[in-house]
Every structure is written in C-alpha cells, then in structure tokens.
Amino acid sequence: MDPDEFRRAGYAVVDWIADYWTMLGKRPVTSQDPPGTVAAALPASPPEHGEPVEAVLADLDTLITPRLTHWQHPGFFGYFPANTSGPSVLGDLVSSGLGxxxxxxxxxxxxxxxxxxxxxxxxxxxxxxxxxxxxxxxxxxxxxxxxxxxxxxxxxxxxxxxxxxxxxxxxxxxxxxxxxxxxxxxxxxxxxxxxxxxxxxxxxxxxxxxxxxxxxxxxxxxxxxxxxxxxxxxxxxxxxxxxxxxxxxxxxxxxxxxxxxxxxxxxxxxxxxxxxxxxxxxxxxxxxxxxxxxxxxxxxxxxxxxxxxxxxxxxxxxxxxxxxxxxxxxxxxxxxxxxxxxxxxxxxxxxxFRALKLWFVLRWYGVEGLRAHIRTGVALADRFARRVAADDRFDLAAPHPFSLVCFRLRAGDEASAALLARVNGTGRVHLTHTRVGGRYTLRLAVGSPLTAEEHVDEAWELLASAASDVLAG
Amino acid sequence: MDPDEFRRAGYAVVDWIADYWTMLGKRPVTSQDPPGTVAAALPASPPEHGEPVEAVLADLDTLITPRLTHWQHPGFFGYFPANTSGPSVLGDLVSSGLGxxxxxxxxxxxxxxxxxxxxxxxxxxxxxxxxxxxxxxxxxxxxxxxxxxxxxxxxxxxxxxxxxxxxxxxxxxxxxxxxxxxxxxxxxxxxxxxxxxxxxxxxxxxxxxxxxxxxxxxxxxxxxxxxxxxxxxxxxxxxxxxxxxxxxxxxxxxxxxxxxxxxxxxxxxxxxxxxxxxxxxxxxxxxxxxxxxxxxxxxxxxxxxxxxxxxxxxxxxxxxxxxxxxxxxxxxxxxxxxxxxxxxxxxxxxxxFRALKLWFVLRWYGVEGLRAHIRTGVALADRFARRVAADDRFDLAAPHPFSLVCFRLRAGDEASAALLARVNGTGRVHLTHTRVGGRYTLRLAVGSPLTAEEHVDEAWELLASAASDVLAG
Incomplete structure (x- = not known):
C-alpha cells in the first residue's frame, strides 16, 4: 500500500469511525447472536490475491460490528469503563504509523x-x-x-x-x-x-x-x-x-x-x-x-x-x-x-509508542477538561443513586464515592439477577453484577464521554419498569 | 472531540503519516542528539486548557520525529525487523475507534x-x-x-x-x-x-x-x-x-x-x-x-x-x-x-481487538502478497551476502537462510566494532551487532517493505567504504 493509497483508505476509515460514533447510541449495546455466528460467516482461509480495503470495511459492517459489545456506547455501564476519545485514537494512529x-x-x-x-x-x-x-x-x-x-x-x-x-x-x-x-x-x-x-x-x-x-x-x-x-x-x-x-x-x-x-x-x-x-x-x-x-x-x-x-x-x-x-x-x-x-x-x-496517546489526550483536554470529565461521571452516578435511594423496592449496596453505583432489589438475589437479565435484554443498556456481603448486586458504572443525563435517566427508567415486571412475575 | 472534529483531525493525521512514509528514506535513520534532549524541550506540566490537534502535530514534527530511531526506514537493518504496513495501521485504527x-x-x-x-x-x-x-x-x-x-x-x-x-x-x-x-x-x-x-x-x-x-x-x-x-x-x-x-x-x-x-x-x-x-x-x-x-x-x-x-x-x-x-x-x-x-x-x-489488523493485512496482501514480501527479504539478504562473500576483507559469520546476514571484518573485533560505529554514523543505515563464537559480528536484517535493491546496495557501499577507512586507520 503506497502513501497515496493509504491516504485514500485512511480517510475512509476515519469516516467509518466518525460515523460509528455518531450512530452508536442507536445500536443495541450488545449482540444477541449465539456463539459461533461470526466464525461461521467467515471463509476458511484468507484470499490468495489481495482485496481492497472497501471489501474489508463492508464485511466489518455486516459481520463484525453487529456482534460486538459496544464499550463506547452511552448506555454501556458494565464492569469498569474502558473509554477512549478522539485525541487518544489519533495519538495511537501516529504511533501505528511511526512503528x-x-x-x-x-x-x-x-x-x-x-x-x-x-x-x-x-x-x-x-x-x-x-x-x-x-x-x-x-x-x-x-x-x-x-x-x-x-x-x-x-x-x-x-x-x-x-x-x-x-x-x-x-x-x-x-x-x-x-x-x-x-x-x-x-x-x-x-x-x-x-x-x-x-x-x-x-x-x-x-x-x-x-x-x-x-x-x-x-x-x-x-x-x-x-x-x-x-x-x-x-x-x-x-x-x-x-x-x-x-x-x-x-x-x-x-x-x-x-x-x-x-x-x-x-x-x-x-x-x-x-x-x-x-x-x-x-x-x-x-x-x-x-x-x-x-x-x-x-x-x-x-x-x-x-x-x-x-x-x-x-x-x-x-x-x-x-x-x-x-x-x-x-x-x-x-x-x-x-x-x-x-x-x-x-x-x-x-x-x-504509547505515550503519544497520553500526550494527545492531555493536550487536547487540558487539566480542566479531564477534571470536567471525572466530575461529570461522579455527578451522573450520584444522580442515578438518588433515584435508587428514593425507590423503596431497591437498596444501595455500598457507598458510591466515584462513578460506580451498587444496588439490588430488596426482594433478594433471584429477583436482582432476573432484573439484570431483563434490563440487559432490552439492548438499550448494559450493566454487570457482583456480590456484596454474599448478596447478588447490580453495578452501574458511568464513564463514556457520550453518556449524559438522558442515558442515566433512561437506565433508571428501564430498571424501574423491569423491576415492576420482575416483582409482579 | 465530536465526530466532525475527529473527522477533520483524523484526515490531518492520515496525511501526516502518508507524508512521513513518503519522505522517510530521506531522513537520518537515527538521531544523534544526546539523552535528555526531548525531555528538556517539553514543558513541566500539561496545559490547563485544551489545545488543538494542529499544535500537537507541529510539536511532533519539531520535537519528537527528529529524535526517533526510524524502524520503518528502508535503511533500517537493526535487530529483527518490526514492520508495519498501511492495512495494518488501518486495522488498528478501527480497533482504536471501536474501543x-x-x-x-x-x-x-x-x-x-x-x-x-x-x-x-x-x-x-x-x-x-x-x-x-x-x-x-x-x-x-x-x-x-x-x-x-x-x-x-x-x-x-x-x-x-x-x-x-x-x-x-x-x-x-x-x-x-x-x-x-x-x-x-x-x-x-x-x-x-x-x-x-x-x-x-x-x-x-x-x-x-x-x-x-x-x-x-x-x-x-x-x-x-x-x-x-x-x-x-x-x-x-x-x-x-x-x-x-x-x-x-x-x-x-x-x-x-x-x-x-x-x-x-x-x-x-x-x-x-x-x-x-x-x-x-x-x-x-x-x-x-x-x-x-x-x-x-x-x-x-x-x-x-x-x-x-x-x-x-x-x-x-x-x-x-x-x-x-x-x-x-x-x-x-x-x-x-x-x-x-x-x-x-x-x-x-x-x-x-488486535485480530482486526491481521484481518486487514491478510486480505489486503492475500497469500501471494505475503509470500512475495518474504521472498523479497530473502533475495535482498542473499544479494547482500554475495557482496560480503566476494570481498576478502570480510567473512560471513553464519548461514543466512532467511533475511538476516551476519558478517565481520577478518581484521578482528575492534575493527568490526569500529566499522559498525562508522557506518551507523552516516545516518543512512542502521545495523546492530552480536557475538558469534565469541567474535564481534555485524547483523544486517532486511524486513521493511520500503527496502529495495538500491538500499541494500547502498548499505554495502557504505560498509565497503567505511571498511577501507577503518582498515587504513
């Protein structure tokens, strides 16, 4: 691939990412396809002769992206966040190019x-x-x-x-x-x-x-x-x-x-x-x-x-x-x-050369930008925790000094596990679980720069509604 | 950084890499600046307020790139190759964007x-x-x-x-x-x-x-x-x-x-x-x-x-x-x-998601493209080894079944070490050394997709000429 081919294909991949981020909130956060779906759809061996980048991007759209857990999604609240940002991607791109x-x-x-x-x-x-x-x-x-x-x-x-x-x-x-x-x-x-x-x-x-x-x-x-x-x-x-x-x-x-x-x-x-x-x-x-x-x-x-x-x-x-x-x-x-x-x-x-992505991030956001990001996460978690605390079907399971909120249904482990399955099944949000004091506990971790009040509120509404179903059933 | 800002800055970084690859062969392969040069040129702390990507790219040109060892340079023959390619960079870019x-x-x-x-x-x-x-x-x-x-x-x-x-x-x-x-x-x-x-x-x-x-x-x-x-x-x-x-x-x-x-x-x-x-x-x-x-x-x-x-x-x-x-x-x-x-x-x-870069590489090159790359490396190494073998001031130190050639001056370790220092000092090529049977030995490893016959020939001419200086001195 010569530099001019790289330039053309590079623009296409940059556009692909920009489009992915633009539309991300409308995707389901996780895939519901069973294990083996992607592997079964791929050929048994690579091509004998080379193919254009466009062919790979097309397969990316049809085969790969629909079968991902979207960690950058504004409704991703699982595990701990593992977020990236535009400047980080660009710093890493420079690193890849320098090799x-x-x-x-x-x-x-x-x-x-x-x-x-x-x-x-x-x-x-x-x-x-x-x-x-x-x-x-x-x-x-x-x-x-x-x-x-x-x-x-x-x-x-x-x-x-x-x-x-x-x-x-x-x-x-x-x-x-x-x-x-x-x-x-x-x-x-x-x-x-x-x-x-x-x-x-x-x-x-x-x-x-x-x-x-x-x-x-x-x-x-x-x-x-x-x-x-x-x-x-x-x-x-x-x-x-x-x-x-x-x-x-x-x-x-x-x-x-x-x-x-x-x-x-x-x-x-x-x-x-x-x-x-x-x-x-x-x-x-x-x-x-x-x-x-x-x-x-x-x-x-x-x-x-x-x-x-x-x-x-x-x-x-x-x-x-x-x-x-x-x-x-x-x-x-x-x-x-x-x-x-x-x-x-x-x-x-x-x-x-991983320092490049840090350099790009620290300079693009500046110290105040990083602080704003952390404070947003803490505030959103607190906003969510106040909803939980105000609903007497729920308990907060632990303090929430940062951007993680741990909570559960008072009805017990089985109800809490059913609640998690049900809310994740909507495809709108993704939470994960742990055990606190031996009891099944849901975790909502805020981190994505795309996550705003509306997403945390939607998560709460989905949970509150699913709780009604679980407790009724 | 919103998707449109990312798109604009992304094009700029893609262009930066394409330009880097285009001009790479004209750079010195290594920097001659003493330790601490980069650190001394950087401020003691990050900015309080964010800066545009253009400012970072400008510093990349003036501060960073001149103080690198350029592993993708066609005259880089050190260690083993650690090469990348356009499709690999793009596959990794998708990985970064998906996060x-x-x-x-x-x-x-x-x-x-x-x-x-x-x-x-x-x-x-x-x-x-x-x-x-x-x-x-x-x-x-x-x-x-x-x-x-x-x-x-x-x-x-x-x-x-x-x-x-x-x-x-x-x-x-x-x-x-x-x-x-x-x-x-x-x-x-x-x-x-x-x-x-x-x-x-x-x-x-x-x-x-x-x-x-x-x-x-x-x-x-x-x-x-x-x-x-x-x-x-x-x-x-x-x-x-x-x-x-x-x-x-x-x-x-x-x-x-x-x-x-x-x-x-x-x-x-x-x-x-x-x-x-x-x-x-x-x-x-x-x-x-x-x-x-x-x-x-x-x-x-x-x-x-x-x-x-x-x-x-x-x-x-x-x-x-x-x-x-x-x-x-x-x-x-x-x-x-x-x-x-x-x-x-x-x-x-x-x-x-590192499989993406492999997928991009295997599909862009196809099996025949990968074979051609390996065969080029082996042929270039063999071409170089024949020059060494034909010059009775030099010895080949070991067989060269792949793309690495080990050789030394018959005049001994000191002369071989002086030869390496002198030829690397030109900035046109970079080789490294080892010891074979206890004796100081130069290594020329071919791997960059940019390396062609002219670069291997230039390496040989620089070595032959430097050997004359070393042996005369």
Missing part, C-alpha cells in the same frame, strides 16, 4: 523520553508523592494493564524480600502476598504467575460497611506467617475495589508495611483517575507509604486501552529485578547509565 | 471469534500441524510479544510438570527450563518471572557451525537434572535464533521431550513468517512434536506491533493454568462452555 519500538532508549529516544515526561505530568496533575517523580530515584512507565503492574510489583517485592537471592534461585521459600477479600483477581493471578501459588495469597477481611481492608487483620496475618517461617513479600492495597470502589486505609496499611519491611503496591486501576480532581484526593491519602502505584488512564481518563500508568519509588530495585542483558541489546547509551530502557520495567521486551 | 475489550467472549463476541479464525487462517497458510487448529483440542491466540508467549508456555509447563499442584502451592521444587546458548533473553526472563531463577535455566550447547542446539547435550542435561531430583519442565527450541537465525533440530528435540514428558515450546518469533512460503518450510520440520509455538507477525509479516501469534496443542491445559474466576466476570456464555475467553490465555485481563 517505533521503544524497548531501549536507543531504539526510540523520543519514545522513551516522552513517556517519562507524560508520567511526570500525570503525577503532577494528580499530586502524587514526590517519590514517584523521575527527578528522584523513582519514576513512571506505561504498562499494558493493572494486571501486569501488579505482577511487576510482585517481582520487585520478591527481589527485595529475598535480599537479591530470588533472581538467581527463584522461589525457594514461602513468600506471601496480602490483599483484601475485595482485591482484584489479577492479584491472585500475579501471585500464581510469580510462583507463589494460590496458597501464597492471604485474603484479608474487610469492614462489612465500608468494604475496606482491616489493618488489624493485615497485621495479624503477617504476624502469623512470620511465626510460621513464611516471608511476607507484598501487600496490595486498593483505591476503588472492583466490586464497590472501596478505599483501603493506606495510612494504617502503610505503617504496617513499613514496620515489617513489606512492599506496598497500591492498585487504583479505575479510581486513580479521580485524583486529577482536588476534591477527590482524599482517596489517595497515605500514598506516600507506597513502593509502587498504578492506575489506568484507559479506564476513566479518556485514553484507549492499553495504557496503565505505573510508578515505583525506587526504579533501581525494579530494574535489578527484571533486567537481562544479551549481547545483541548492548549499546553505548545503555552503558552510559544516562538513559532509561523501559524493557527493564515490564514483562515483554518490545513496546509501542 | 472494545476482548477479555471475555461476552465482552466482544466478534473480537474473540475473529481472533480464533485469524489464527486458524495463519496456521493454514503456514501449514502448521493440525494439533494447533481450533477445530481440535488446540488453538491460537494473539499475545503482545514472543516474550509473553514464552512466559505463558512456561506456566502451562509448570502446571503440567507439577501434576496440577503448582496452581495451589507454586514453586516448591526445582523446576528446570532448557534452551540453547543461542536462545533469546526472554527465556531467562520468563523463567525468572515464573520463579525458577536464573539457575533454573540450563543453557544447552550448540553445534559450532550451525549454531543449532545439540540434542545429545539436551538429553544429558535432562538426565543430570533428573538424577539430582530436579524436575525438567520445559524445553524452548528456536526456529531462527536472534543472533544468527539458527534452526534447532526439532525432530530430535521433540523425541527427547516426548521421552521425558517435557513441554516443548518453539520460539519462531522472527523466522516463523517464512513458513508462508512452501520452499522455507523445511525450517519447521518436526513442529508436530511441539506443545506450543509462536511467531511474530509484527516482525516480518507486515503487521504492526503488538501481534505475536501463539498456538497450543491443548488449550484446556493452558486455561487451567491461568484461569481465575471472580464473581464480577461470571456470565452465561462462559458457563455454557461453548466460548473462548482469551483472558485465560494470557497475563493481562484486558485486551485490544
């Missing part, structure tokens, strides 16, 4: 340096502790996801807890990881990948009201493990748990980690974005105790997946844990010690 | 099914063993990189070698991984991440001529470890090693793995693409013994990073190793057992 590999500083100097500066910019507008800024011994990097951030933090923690032995001998003791019963499944997965096993993860009980970790229970678990000869390696605390956006008490947890010399990683995958707003920074109190911290601009900060922003207080420790230096990667810049090679901060070797 | 999360089938049915079909398409045109097709117990998935593929294979191998214990208890024995001394650094990194430690990786000696693994040495290492009570878990064989594109003897290695019940992973990150050409499939002989296999369409198959194609012979085993099921991800489709949830095939939870 630069940022594994080493030398393989893309501007790719590395823009990333360092973008993470400093984010740390600045979120007022993160100085220890995470690149001007000191810390610094930030883009990971693909909070799952990978947790894994990388776990590896740094093992390196530290072993006194450096782990690099050579691996797991030769029972290292332990701690998180609340509300911690994300990626914490168990990271521990499993790192060779700690499921037994290596100690679930710490939470306060039944706030659903936040109980520091006393954490201390007791660490003490018990130490008494058994096990090695406490890492505590993963959460700002904004996945089920209900609970906030663990970092000041107390941080003090315990400091006392026992345990690495503290703070997972703020979804709720971290809230820290761009001064009035929501209470959620980050105590973060100065953390050895590492991450949040996902690709969740609630208008930057397309994948973009997890991960910071460490001591980058040297992380690099020591992860670096491997084969001859074919040796280069003068690395040996000078004056540069960052981000391959040593992550699992993979290769890496895209 | 779909493919973690579960339910969160993007077409995202999952297109991926399964694309991996079957690739398996078909490469004539991969039937065991890797999704129609049987195996199947394929897109990983970000071969590093992650090796890690995931290692986890599957640990699950198997432990008889299922590993999920619960982690690393409680000395599991061992085997690869040749020419194996990629990501194998050591995967073993370290998985908790085996550097000691857990056994480097197996190679034939000094072919640089391929010696099966007898592999057998001896496995026997020695078993005798010591260690548990051989995985052998990573390579088709196309990073230093010299050596090909390990899979039939013999496969037989040994079968005898001892060890997982065989085959890493064909770069050279796997060659299997689209029937005349290069000799390199894949014996692959039917492998438990897993990967190659990178993002290296030599015109698909932008990240796109590693990874197959397993038994998907159930891999899923068992990696799955974690929290309440908030439960859904009817998963519970039906009729769908694939690709989150269970990889480290992260979230995932982009």
């Amino acid at each position: 630069v590999q940022g594994m080493l500083w030398a393989t893309g100097p501007a790719c590395t340096e823009l990333e360092t500066v973008m993470l400093d910019w984010l740390a600045g507008i979120m007022d993160l502790p100085q220890r995470f800024r690149s001007t000191g011994p810390g610094g930030g990097v883009i990971q693909d996801s909070a799952s990978s951030a947790t894994l990388v933090a776990t590896l740094g923690a093992l390196h530290r807890a072993s006194g450096g032995r782990w690099r050579a001998v691996g797991i030769d003791r029972r290292y332990r990881a701690y998180t609340s019963t509300q911690g994300h499944s990626s914490i168990e997965k990271a521990a499993r990948i790192a060779g700690l096993g499921e037994d290596g993860v100690r679930p710490i009980e939470v306060d039944p009201e706030t659903l936040a970790m109980r520091p006393a229970a954490l201390r007791a678990a660490i003490e018990a493990d130490r008494a058994a000869g096990d090695v406490p390696a890492i505590v993963v605390a959460t700002i904004g748990t996945t089920s209900t956006t609970a906030v663990d008490p970092l000041p107390e947890i941080g003090a315990i980690c400091a006392e026992y010399g345990v690495w503290l990683h703070v997972d703020a995958a979804y709720a971290g974005a809230a820290a761009v707003c001064p009035e929501l920074r209470w959620s980050h109190a105590g973060l100065e105790h953390a050895d590492s911290y991450c949040f996902d601009p690709h969740k609630w900060l208008l930057t397309g997946f994948d973009c997890d922003a991960f910071w460490v207080a001591d980058r040297g420790e992380l690099i020591e844990a992860l670096t491997v230096m084969p001859e074919f990667l040796r280069n003068a810049a690395t040996e000078s010690g004056a540069v960052i090679d981000y391959r040593d901060w992550q699992v993979p070797l290769g890496r895209r | 779909v999360q493919g973690m579960l089938w339910a969160t993007g049915p077409a995202c999952t099914e297109l991926e399964t079909v694309m991996l079957d398409w690739l398996a078909g045109i490469m004539d991969l063993p039937q065991r890797f097709r999704s129609t049987g117990p195996g199947g394929g998935v897109i990983q970000d990189s071969a590093s992650s593929a090796t890690l995931v294979a290692t986890l599957g191998a640990l699950h198997r070698a432990s008889g299922g214990r590993w999920r619960a208890v982690g690393i409680d024995r000395r599991y061992r991984a085997y690869t040749s001394t020419q194996g990629h650094s990501s194998i050591e990194k995967a073993a370290r991440i998985a908790g085996l430690g550097e000691d857990g990786v056994r480097p197996i000696e190679v034939d000094p001529e072919t640089l391929a693994m010696r099966p007898a040495a592999l057998r001896a290492a496995i026997e020695a470890d078993r005798a010591a009570g260690d548990v051989p878990a995985i052998v990573v064989a390579t088709i196309g090693t990073t230093s010299t594109t050596a090909v390990d003897p899979l039939p013999e290695i496969g037989a040994i793995c079968a005898e001892y019940g060890v997982w065989l992973h085959v890493d064909a990150a770069y050279a796997g693409a060659a299997a689209v050409c029937p005349e290069l499939r000799w390199s894949h002989a014996g692959l039917e013994h492998a438990d897993s296999y990967c190659f990178d369409p993002h290296k030599w198959l015109l698909t932008g990073f990240d796109c590693d194609a990874f197959w397993v012979a038994d998907r159930g085993e891999l899923i068992e190793a990696l799955t974690v099921m929290p309440e908030f991800l439960r859904n009817a489709a998963t519970e039906s057992g009729a769908v694939i949830d690709y989150r269970d095939w990889q480290v992260p939870l979230g995932r982009r």
Whole structure:
C-alpha cells in the first residue's frame, strides 16, 4: 500500500469511525447472536490475491460490528469503563504509523523520553508523592494493564524480600502476598504467575460497611506467617475495589508495611483517575507509604486501552529485578547509565509508542477538561443513586464515592439477577453484577464521554419498569 | 472531540503519516542528539486548557520525529525487523475507534471469534500441524510479544510438570527450563518471572557451525537434572535464533521431550513468517512434536506491533493454568462452555481487538502478497551476502537462510566494532551487532517493505567504504 493509497483508505476509515460514533447510541449495546455466528460467516482461509480495503470495511459492517459489545456506547455501564476519545485514537494512529519500538532508549529516544515526561505530568496533575517523580530515584512507565503492574510489583517485592537471592534461585521459600477479600483477581493471578501459588495469597477481611481492608487483620496475618517461617513479600492495597470502589486505609496499611519491611503496591486501576480532581484526593491519602502505584488512564481518563500508568519509588530495585542483558541489546547509551530502557520495567521486551496517546489526550483536554470529565461521571452516578435511594423496592449496596453505583432489589438475589437479565435484554443498556456481603448486586458504572443525563435517566427508567415486571412475575 | 472534529483531525493525521512514509528514506535513520534532549524541550506540566490537534502535530514534527530511531526506514537493518504496513495501521485504527475489550467472549463476541479464525487462517497458510487448529483440542491466540508467549508456555509447563499442584502451592521444587546458548533473553526472563531463577535455566550447547542446539547435550542435561531430583519442565527450541537465525533440530528435540514428558515450546518469533512460503518450510520440520509455538507477525509479516501469534496443542491445559474466576466476570456464555475467553490465555485481563489488523493485512496482501514480501527479504539478504562473500576483507559469520546476514571484518573485533560505529554514523543505515563464537559480528536484517535493491546496495557501499577507512586507520 503506497502513501497515496493509504491516504485514500485512511480517510475512509476515519469516516467509518466518525460515523460509528455518531450512530452508536442507536445500536443495541450488545449482540444477541449465539456463539459461533461470526466464525461461521467467515471463509476458511484468507484470499490468495489481495482485496481492497472497501471489501474489508463492508464485511466489518455486516459481520463484525453487529456482534460486538459496544464499550463506547452511552448506555454501556458494565464492569469498569474502558473509554477512549478522539485525541487518544489519533495519538495511537501516529504511533501505528511511526512503528517505533521503544524497548531501549536507543531504539526510540523520543519514545522513551516522552513517556517519562507524560508520567511526570500525570503525577503532577494528580499530586502524587514526590517519590514517584523521575527527578528522584523513582519514576513512571506505561504498562499494558493493572494486571501486569501488579505482577511487576510482585517481582520487585520478591527481589527485595529475598535480599537479591530470588533472581538467581527463584522461589525457594514461602513468600506471601496480602490483599483484601475485595482485591482484584489479577492479584491472585500475579501471585500464581510469580510462583507463589494460590496458597501464597492471604485474603484479608474487610469492614462489612465500608468494604475496606482491616489493618488489624493485615497485621495479624503477617504476624502469623512470620511465626510460621513464611516471608511476607507484598501487600496490595486498593483505591476503588472492583466490586464497590472501596478505599483501603493506606495510612494504617502503610505503617504496617513499613514496620515489617513489606512492599506496598497500591492498585487504583479505575479510581486513580479521580485524583486529577482536588476534591477527590482524599482517596489517595497515605500514598506516600507506597513502593509502587498504578492506575489506568484507559479506564476513566479518556485514553484507549492499553495504557496503565505505573510508578515505583525506587526504579533501581525494579530494574535489578527484571533486567537481562544479551549481547545483541548492548549499546553505548545503555552503558552510559544516562538513559532509561523501559524493557527493564515490564514483562515483554518490545513496546509501542504509547505515550503519544497520553500526550494527545492531555493536550487536547487540558487539566480542566479531564477534571470536567471525572466530575461529570461522579455527578451522573450520584444522580442515578438518588433515584435508587428514593425507590423503596431497591437498596444501595455500598457507598458510591466515584462513578460506580451498587444496588439490588430488596426482594433478594433471584429477583436482582432476573432484573439484570431483563434490563440487559432490552439492548438499550448494559450493566454487570457482583456480590456484596454474599448478596447478588447490580453495578452501574458511568464513564463514556457520550453518556449524559438522558442515558442515566433512561437506565433508571428501564430498571424501574423491569423491576415492576420482575416483582409482579 | 465530536465526530466532525475527529473527522477533520483524523484526515490531518492520515496525511501526516502518508507524508512521513513518503519522505522517510530521506531522513537520518537515527538521531544523534544526546539523552535528555526531548525531555528538556517539553514543558513541566500539561496545559490547563485544551489545545488543538494542529499544535500537537507541529510539536511532533519539531520535537519528537527528529529524535526517533526510524524502524520503518528502508535503511533500517537493526535487530529483527518490526514492520508495519498501511492495512495494518488501518486495522488498528478501527480497533482504536471501536474501543472494545476482548477479555471475555461476552465482552466482544466478534473480537474473540475473529481472533480464533485469524489464527486458524495463519496456521493454514503456514501449514502448521493440525494439533494447533481450533477445530481440535488446540488453538491460537494473539499475545503482545514472543516474550509473553514464552512466559505463558512456561506456566502451562509448570502446571503440567507439577501434576496440577503448582496452581495451589507454586514453586516448591526445582523446576528446570532448557534452551540453547543461542536462545533469546526472554527465556531467562520468563523463567525468572515464573520463579525458577536464573539457575533454573540450563543453557544447552550448540553445534559450532550451525549454531543449532545439540540434542545429545539436551538429553544429558535432562538426565543430570533428573538424577539430582530436579524436575525438567520445559524445553524452548528456536526456529531462527536472534543472533544468527539458527534452526534447532526439532525432530530430535521433540523425541527427547516426548521421552521425558517435557513441554516443548518453539520460539519462531522472527523466522516463523517464512513458513508462508512452501520452499522455507523445511525450517519447521518436526513442529508436530511441539506443545506450543509462536511467531511474530509484527516482525516480518507486515503487521504492526503488538501481534505475536501463539498456538497450543491443548488449550484446556493452558486455561487451567491461568484461569481465575471472580464473581464480577461470571456470565452465561462462559458457563455454557461453548466460548473462548482469551483472558485465560494470557497475563493481562484486558485486551485490544488486535485480530482486526491481521484481518486487514491478510486480505489486503492475500497469500501471494505475503509470500512475495518474504521472498523479497530473502533475495535482498542473499544479494547482500554475495557482496560480503566476494570481498576478502570480510567473512560471513553464519548461514543466512532467511533475511538476516551476519558478517565481520577478518581484521578482528575492534575493527568490526569500529566499522559498525562508522557506518551507523552516516545516518543512512542502521545495523546492530552480536557475538558469534565469541567474535564481534555485524547483523544486517532486511524486513521493511520500503527496502529495495538500491538500499541494500547502498548499505554495502557504505560498509565497503567505511571498511577501507577503518582498515587504513
């Protein structure tokens, strides 16, 4: 494809996306087609001779788009948001066009340096502790996801807890990881990948009201493990748990980690974005105790997946844990010690130029634009929660400090599950569920920049009406 | 950014990329600016108020692009290629615009099914063993990189070698991984991440001529470890090693793995693409013994990073190793057992719709277009190697079955290193180095679709001329 063919086809794809976004609100949010529909409609092998882009776009319209869950839809309220925006798409497009590999500083100097500066910019507008800024011994990097951030933090923690032995001998003791019963499944997965096993993860009980970790229970678990000869390696605390956006008490947890010399990683995958707003920074109190911290601009900060922003207080420790230096990667810049090679901060070797999409987003929206986006989400969630609270068939299941509302029918689990199925079946909205205190609970998470009051109101009306049907049946 | 703003700005970015590709050959391949140049030129914080896209594109031209290593440049011959193409960029642009999360089938049915079909398409045109097709117990998935593929294979191998214990208890024995001394650094990194430690990786000696693994040495290492009570878990064989594109003897290695019940992973990150050409499939002989296999369409198959194609012979085993099921991800489709949830095939939870770029590439080029691209690379490398062989100041350091040529000056390491520095200093080409048999060796890897005979000839002329200077000095 020569540059002029690319230009023509590129305009067509840009138009396709603009049209998709324009009409998105009129589509069903999810597909009702059974498994195998797409696969059955595709040929068994690729064409022998090339085809024009128009043919692929036509199939995109008929085969693919109707069988998607539309995450950017204004009626998508499932999971946590994973939103993108025009400037993010454009920054990523530039990245695709440049096709630069940022594994080493030398393989893309501007790719590395823009990333360092973008993470400093984010740390600045979120007022993160100085220890995470690149001007000191810390610094930030883009990971693909909070799952990978947790894994990388776990590896740094093992390196530290072993006194450096782990690099050579691996797991030769029972290292332990701690998180609340509300911690994300990626914490168990990271521990499993790192060779700690499921037994290596100690679930710490939470306060039944706030659903936040109980520091006393954490201390007791660490003490018990130490008494058994096990090695406490890492505590993963959460700002904004996945089920209900609970906030663990970092000041107390941080003090315990400091006392026992345990690495503290703070997972703020979804709720971290809230820290761009001064009035929501209470959620980050105590973060100065953390050895590492991450949040996902690709969740609630208008930057397309994948973009997890991960910071460490001591980058040297992380690099020591992860670096491997084969001859074919040796280069003068690395040996000078004056540069960052981000391959040593992550699992993979290769890496895209992901800082570009952050740069485009931060400059297009400006700080005030990002704050407006967060505040809109919080206000819409609050608007929805007030409807729920005013209807005595419903209960709010947990506090809603951010843009997630957890609620259920007082009639019980079966009714709540039936309500979810019924409202999702309309195709107008998509919500997901969790369990809170063992009870089936619906979650409505606001995040799409397309979501406005009318969509939240429609969601409520659909729920209220479906509740009548469910409770009548 | 509303759809019409996106349309206007999108055209501008498409034009920017088309112009970049048009003028790319006239740029220096690398930047000569010292570390910190980009960071120093950027402001300390993002703007308070938003800025137009034009302002960002202007800074892209003045600040960023001049300080890149241009991986798509026709004179880029470093490392292995990491090339993209117009259709790949467009497929990825659609993915960015859709902003779909493919973690579960339910969160993007077409995202999952297109991926399964694309991996079957690739398996078909490469004539991969039937065991890797999704129609049987195996199947394929897109990983970000071969590093992650090796890690995931290692986890599957640990699950198997432990008889299922590993999920619960982690690393409680000395599991061992085997690869040749020419194996990629990501194998050591995967073993370290998985908790085996550097000691857990056994480097197996190679034939000094072919640089391929010696099966007898592999057998001896496995026997020695078993005798010591260690548990051989995985052998990573390579088709196309990073230093010299050596090909390990899979039939013999496969037989040994079968005898001892060890997982065989085959890493064909770069050279796997060659299997689209029937005349290069000799390199894949014996692959039917492998438990897993990967190659990178993002290296030599015109698909932008990240796109590693990874197959397993038994998907159930891999899923068992990696799955974690929290309440908030439960859904009817998963519970039906009729769908694939690709989150269970990889480290992260979230995932982009990366199958789109493969779909665009496979359809735009067709099978014959992909074969033509591979054959061009092989022919250009051979053309270059003939120049080297005809100049008695130079030696070829290894066979060149694919598109990589390894060579050095007979005058020794210092002269070869000086030659590399001098020729890269011209800014017209970029080569990297390795060591072969302990000796400093230059590598010229062809891969860019922009690279033609004139560029390879220019590279040779620059090298021949620089050699005269080096040898005279």
